[in-house]
Amino acid sequence: MAQQPPEAPGVRSRRFWSLRPRSDRDAGDAITSNFLLHAMPAKVSNASMAWTYSFWLGTITAALFLLLVLSGLPLLFLYVPSVERAYQSVKDIEYVVSFGKWLRAVHRVAAHGMVIAVVFHLARVFFTGAYKNGVGRNQHREWNWVIGVVLLLLTLFLSFTGYLLPWDQLAFWAVTVGTNIASAIPWVGPSVRELLIGGREIEQATLIRFYVLHIVVLPGAVAALFGYHMWRVRKDGGLARADREEQLETPRTVPPTPTKTYTLLGVARGTAPTVTAKTLIAADTTVNAVPDLVRRALIATLGTIALISILAVFIASPLEEPANPLITPNPAKAPWYFLWLQEIVTDTTIHLGSFTINGAFIGGVILPGLLIGVLTLWPWLDRSPREATGEWFHPARRTQNLVFIVVMVAILLLTYIGMEMRGPYWEFFWPWETWPSLPSRI
Amino acid sequence: MGGTDRRDFLIKLGTGAGACALGAQGVASLRSLAPNVSYDAPTTVKLGPPAEFSDGLKFLADERLFIFRNGNTFHAVSAVCTHLGCTVRAEALPKPETVDVGGSPLQLTHQFSCPCHGSHYTGDGVNTSGPAPKPLSWYRLSVAADDGQLVVDLAEEVGRDFRLTV
Numbered sequence: 001m002a003q004q005p006p007e008a009p010g011v012r013s014r015r016f017w018s019l020r021p022r023s024d025r026d027a028g029d030a031i032t033s034n035f036l037l038h039a040m041p042a043k044v045s046n047a048s049m050a051w052t053y054s055f056w057l058g059t060i061t062a063a064l065f066l067l068l069v070l071s072g073l074p075l076l077f078l079y080v081p082s083v084e085r086a087y088q089s090v091k092d093i094e095y096v097v098s099f100g101k102w103l104r105a106v107h108r109v110a111a112h113g114m115v116i117a118v119v120f121h122l123a124r125v126f127f128t129g130a131y132k133n134g135v136g137r138n139q140h141r142e143w144n145w146v147i148g149v150v151l152l153l154l155t156l157f158l159s160f161t162g163y164l165l166p167w168d169q170l171a172f173w174a175v176t177v178g179t180n181i182a183s184a185i186p187w188v189g190p191s192v193r194e195l196l197i198g199g200r201e202i203e204q205a206t207l208i209r210f211y212v213l214h215i216v217v218l219p220g221a222v223a224a225l226f227g228y229h230m231w232r233v234r235k236d237g238g239l240a241r242a243d244r245e246e247q248l249e250t251p252r253t254v255p256p257t258p259t260k261t262y263t264l265l266g267v268a269r270g271t272a273p274t275v276t277a278k279t280l281i282a283a284d285t286t287v288n289a290v291p292d293l294v295r296r297a298l299i300a301t302l303g304t305i306a307l308i309s310i311l312a313v314f315i316a317s318p319l320e321e322p323a324n325p326l327i328t329p330n331p332a333k334a335p336w337y338f339l340w341l342q343e344i345v346t347d348t349t350i351h352l353g354s355f356t357i358n359g360a361f362i363g364g365v366i367l368p369g370l371l372i373g374v375l376t377l378w379p380w381l382d383r384s385p386r387e388a389t390g391e392w393f394h395p396a397r398r399t400q401n402l403v404f405i406v407v408m409v410a411i412l413l414l415t416y417i418g419m420e421m422r423g424p425y426w427e428f429f430w431p432w433e434t435w436p437s438l439p440s441r442i
Numbered sequence: 443m444g445g446t447d448r449r450d451f452l453i454k455l456g457t458g459a460g461a462c463a464l465g466a467q468g469v470a471s472l473r474s475l476a477p478n479v480s481y482d483a484p485t486t487v488k489l490g491p492p493a494e495f496s497d498g499l500k501f502l503a504d505e506r507l508f509i510f511r512n513g514n515t516f517h518a519v520s521a522v523c524t525h526l527g528c529t530v531r532a533e534a535l536p537k538p539e540t541v542d543v544g545g546s547p548l549q550l551t552h553q554f555s556c557p558c559h560g561s562h563y564t565g566d567g568v569n570t571s572g573p574a575p576k577p578l579s580w581y582r583l584s585v586a587a588d589d590g591q592l593v594v595d596l597a598e599e600v601g602r603d604f605r606l607t608v
């Protein structure tokens with residue numbers, strides 16, 4: 001009879017990893033032996049897992065991105081990126097292809113949802129002061145904030161490039177107005193626009209550019225940066241909420257835990273086991289990432305996908321007449337998340353004697369540029385103490401929270417005005433007023 | 443000793459060569475995206491015999507242009523909004539008025555409005571309200587030497603006193 005070979009370390013008899021570990025060691029193993037899970041810590045503090053701390057908005061954003069990739073794949077087989085056929089192919093998706101209408105709606109609803117989720121995520125991070133560094137040495141949460149700003153811009157640009165693809169009137173004029181803002185930059189403007197749209201008019205060169213950006217370049221960039229974003233969370237010692245835990249509780253004595261192999265912050269600072277433990281390291285305030293963290297992440301992800309799938313049944317995707325460069329619809333509106341800019345662009349042309357500054361430059365370039373700049377540098381402008389890390393509406397950050405709210409409300413208000421209160425010729429109408437009927441063509 | 447020197451040198455050589463190659467690939471890839479030729483429409487366009495234009499205004503969608511005729515004089519005003527490039531629309535005035543434009547009288551029959559952000563222009567293209575920073579362009583009109591058609595030169599702006607008399 002053949003001899004059984006000896007047991008070798010690292011060789012596993014089970015076909016898959018375990019999501020139901022029987023011991024702490026098993027739980028740690030579930031992470032280190034799994035490619036998808038290896039970015040997670042072995043232990044997480046209960047507090048940072050709370051639904052009401054992060055509202056899991058980052059996870060929801062990531063889930064939406066995943067859903068966009070999944071729903072984008074079938075569209076990719078059906079959509080033809082040529083000015084002659086793009087419109088017809090989207091029309092086919094909408095009216096001919098089995099489930100095409102729903103798939104397109106899923107993709108669109110998820111895209112709009114992702115813009116919303118990413119903004120909410122940013123607001124959550126702001127209000128909790130989660131870009132601040134708490135207890136650890138060499139923490140750099142501000143870097144992750146900057147990466148987040150880039151991810152926000154990428155998301156907006158992804159959505160904007162997708163907006164052109166159906167090649168209908170809505171798409172064409174939104175992109176005309178959007179890219180014309182670039183040409184308002186002094187000196188380099190026209191060249192920037194030319195590079196963006198691949199020529200001087202919006203036509204085939206523009207469509208293929210936006211298409212490639214939309215399906216390869218930008219999703220790739222989002223995926224790569226998202227990976228780095230998550231890695232930084234790990235290397236900063238987990239969510240800012242965990243730091244707070246460490247700062248505020250008085251140390252207490254806990255019995256040494258013999259089976260402990262990892263702690264959440266173990267990589268970044270110090271070693272276990274401890275006898276005088278701060279709460280974070282105490283066994284009763286943390287749980288194993290497998291299965292607790294994994295379970296919640298799955299709930300957030302599946303919940304998001306379920307919600308979008310249902311919404312997509314009820315929300316129809318617009319498809320107007322085919323793009324016609326000769327006829328501007330009246331009114332012509334940008335995508336909703338740029339309407340506040342369109343509103344500003346409308347109101348900011350300045351006349352100083354004989355000297356005129358185009359509103360497109362102030363409202364389309366200077367103001368958003370300033371806003372993004374200040375947003376990016378905010379962690380360095382915030383002078384609040386370390387204690388304000390990882391807590392909702394910490395009193396020390398009251399003024400800046402107010403400023404943030406005021407700016408957000410202003411943007412929302414302008415968006416609402418642009419959406420609901422601008423009629424033909426961009427004239428102001430109250431929501432209850434009816435628009436005058438005008439001939440749609442001359 | 444010589445060994446470490448050589449290893450050092452080879453590491454630097456390898457890294458340098460790799461960086462140069464990547465850089466060249468990157469520059470070439472990016473440069474390929476900046477268009478060298480632009481297949482724009484020609485800027486001088488024949489618009490048809492003058493007799494085909496009736497008195498008043500005619501909108502030419504392809505050229506995004508308004509042609510005005512008043513008796514035997516013609517002029518052309520661009521329909522491209524000077525703010526962000528949407529196509530403006532013409533609205534007939536309840537009653538035409540004659541004003542002095544660039545030293546010569548001009549009968550204004552229309553005014554222009556932009557659907558994108560609501561700029562308004564008078565019938566001779568002067569911006570009156572809204573975000574438009576400057577007046578609509580006027581372009582040179584001429585008569586083709588070969589077949590007598592009206593020709594516009596979209597590359598040549600002219601002053602508001604320009605009239606083509608046929």
Ligand code: HEM
Pocket residue numbers: 065068069070072073075076079090093104107108110111112114155158159160162163164165166214215219222317
């Ligand atoms: C963050 C990620 C993404 C966002 C925000 C986004 C957004 C959008 C938007 C707004 C549209 C226009 C849909 C419409 O108006 O009908 C669109 C269309 C499209 N997207 Fe995406 N998208 C994303 C990712 C992807 C990915 C990853 C793929 C491919 C793998 C993809 C493939 C497509 C295709 C083929 C269309 C054209 C079909 C259509 O217009 O219905 N998208 N996208």
Ligand code: FES
Pocket residue numbers: 523524525526527528556557558559560561572573574
């Ligand atoms: S493009 Fe005409 S007002 Fe903005």
